[in-house]
Amino acid sequence: MNGGVSCGFSEEVINLTRGPLGLGFNIVGGMDQPYIANDSGIYVSRIKEDGAAALDGRLQEGDKILAVNGRDLKNLLHMDAVELFRNAGCNVSLKVQHRLQPQNGAAGHRGDGEPGDIPLAVILVPGLILAITAVWAFLRYRQRM
Incomplete structure (x- = not known):
């Protein structure tokens, strides 16, 4: 082994049911608005809280969407991709490419969370103390009255 960091991709089909917030994510990219240099693909830019994608949990910001209901998203203008999502119906099948996180032994491991996640205790303990x-x-104020 050379001890290098490996980074790859995995593909997955994710079926979502459109909810009150639509599919629950925003996209970037397209032939006219490349998100990544020399790549006209469509990428997830934001997952909306409580939307269909967030509730499902598999789609992540930064994922590349390869196809919607079997229709390839290659060589589409951004607005054409947006329209494809808008007209995809209630039950939508997404073929998605996830970027695998680099693996480099124990030093590369950050636990179960994503990089940048704040541990729950960091929020709960000060909040509990404040409460x-x-x-x-x-109660002290009420006693004085």
Whole structure:
């Protein structure tokens, strides 16, 4: 082994049911608006909270969408891709290419979360302390009345 970092791709078919928020994600890219140099592909730019894609959990920001309901997205203008998604119907099949995270032994491992995820305890502990302090202050105030 050469000890190098490997980075590859995996493909997956994701079936989503359009909800009140549509499919629940935004796209970038296209022949007229390449997101990545020399690549006219369509990419997921944002997953909307509580949308169909977020609830499903498999589609990620940065994923490349290869096909919608079997229709290849190669060589499309951005607006043509947007229209394809808008007219895809209620049940939509997405062929998606995920970028695999680099693997480089223990140093490359960040746990189950994504890079940049904030551990839950970092949010909960200060929030809990703040809530307890607020309740204590309220009760003290009520005693003085």
